[in-house]
Amino acid sequence: MSLLPIKELLASTTTGSTVTVKGWVRTKRESKNAIFIAINDGSTIHTIQTVAEPGRISEDVLRLVTTGACVAVTGTLVESQGSGQKVEVQAAEIHVYGPADPEQYPLQPKRHSLEFLREIAHLRPRTNTFGAVLRIRHTLAYAIHKYFNDNGFFYLHTPIITASDAEGAGEMFRVTTLDLNHLPRTDEGAIDFRQDFFGRETNLTVSGQLEGELGAMALSKIYTFGPTFRAENSNTTRHLAEFWMIEPEMAFYELEDNMNLAEDFVKYVIRYALDQAADDLAFLDQRLKEEEKTKKKEEQSELGLLEKLRFVVDNDFVRITYTEAIDILLQSKPHKKGQFQYPVEWGIDLQSEHERFLVEKHFKKPVILTNYPKAIKAFYMKQNEASETEKGPTVRAMDVLFPGIGEIIGGSQREDDFEKLLARVREVGIEPESLWWYLQTRQFGSAPHAGFGLGFERLVLFVTGMGNIRDVIPFPRTPKSADF
Structure with a gap:
């Protein structure tokens, strides 16, 4: 007798052996001569059918075999008499690990709305849709680590608790051990963070990039893959308060190298998912x-x-x-007919509708935009020399745009000139002392370098075709919602 995942059993060509199937009951139907039980263990989107003959299995046991129950079925693997799968299990023994009260179990075999399933996030992985999403999420995560490992990158673990704001947006979650009912105060009346655990203000990170750059200045090529946090009070289908980011940083890479890496990387991980998660993707496609x-x-x-x-x-x-993108948009029919919701002019931060027009309507290919206005980009991006073709100062930024989603990757060549970076830090209102360690990398052996960030949930959203980012992470964190 052997215990194999259902995925392996369904692919088996050897019948007649005794096997044990363990998993959760999806459906149970009875006929005069047999009881058909569909079991899933999460290893595949497919269930395996087990057939129990009345009288062979105790009626007391069979009464406990309902949708949602966890069971172990031991029996003979035989050729299936029905359509849809090659093999099934003729049950000789059924053990019920945990019954599920059919009057209370919320995942009865019928269609449920995604909104309802978010309310029972502890159970939704048992559905076909979320089982598929989570398996694809794993496949993509594995592909990301494999890609970087195979291409000579080192995985750098950057801190979750930080005293810096990499993006300068200020939408950060504070980390403190102070008693909020009895906050210590300075003589001026401000909160005295010197008495806090770290002796200063600290927050949950919004990005591992700045620390990633430090790693690249010693190891040449690194990547981070970890949780990041934004205290943005947004309830859109594209925002989470807690999400995961992939951020490679590479010494001696310039903008062109950065674009080449980003294109090769996303093609690789998507191709890997197409190859390794074909059944789940076929289900989600349908x-x-x-x-x-x-x-x-x-x-x-x-x-x-x-x-x-x-x-x-x-x-x-x-x-x-x-x-060039702005010029295309200004000449487009949607702009001339007033069909864009947001205005188009040089200097704006492009909206999703603009990005999707470029990808889906104009070029009909993925697009990488470069050389954005300096005023709308982060302080760490390398500044371009003045150009007569540009309408203002620009930086060596790059955004990768995909169909249906718009921007999926944002990156840049980083500013490696100490004086320019210091001036830009001051220009955006950051105290240089708070980033002394970051600035020093431009004083001690500075080098051209570049990197980008990919929001992992954005990638999973794109690959699975789900419409809401809350449905591609097991337990979403959003405003007024931190359940489970």
Whole structure:
């Protein structure tokens, strides 16, 4: 007798052996001569059918075998008499580890809304949709580590608790051990953070980039992959308060090298998912097709899920400057007809509708935009020399734009000139003393370097075709919501 995952049992060509199946009951139906139980253990989107003959299994046991119950079935692996799978298990013995009261178990075999499933996030991984999403999430995470390892990068663990704000947005969660009911005060009346655990103000990180750059200045090529946090009071389908970021940083890389890496990287991980998660992606592709049928024709996507993924893998990314993109948008029909919700002019931070027009309508390929206005980008981006073709100062930034989602990667060549970086830090209102360690890397052996950030949930959202970012992370953290 052997215990194998259902995924392996379904692929087995050897029948007649005694096997044990362990998992959760999805459905149970009874006929005059047999009881059919569909079991899933999470190893695959598919269930395996077990067949119990009345009288062979105790009625007391069979009464406990209901949807949601956890069971172990021992029996003979035989060729399936029905369609849909090659093998099934003829049950000789059933053990119920944990019954599930059918009157209370919320995941009965029927269609449930995603909103309802968010309310029972502790159970939603048992559904086909969320089982598929979580397996794909794992596949993508593994592919990311494999890609960087195989390309000579070192995995750097950057701190979750930090005293710096890498993005300068100020939307950070404070970390403190102070008694909020009896806060210590300075003589001036301000909170005395010298009495806090770290002796200063600290927060949850919004990015591992700055520390990642320090690693690249010694190890040449590093990447981070860890949780990050934004205290942004947003309830959109694209925002989370806690999410995961992948941030490679590379010494001796300039903007062109950075673009080459970003394109090769995302193509690799998506191709890996297409190869390794075919069953789950096929299910989600069909799910999305059914969902699209419920939308108005003008709101329906032109690409199915699998088509969208191959769209990225099979096309060279178009590379244009921000200024060229603005000119294209100004000449576009949506702009001339007033169909864009947001205005178009040089100096704006492009909105998703602008990015998607460039990708889906104009070029019909993924796009990398470069050389953004200095005023709308972070302090650490390398400043370009003045150019007559630009309408203002620009930096060597790059954004990778995908269909259906807009920006998926943001990065830049980093400013390696000490004086320019120091002036920019002061210009944006950051105290240089708070970043003394970051600035020193520009004084002690500075080098050209570059990097980018990819929000992991954005990637999972794109690959799975889900419509809400709260549905691609096991336990979403959003404003007024920190359950489970």
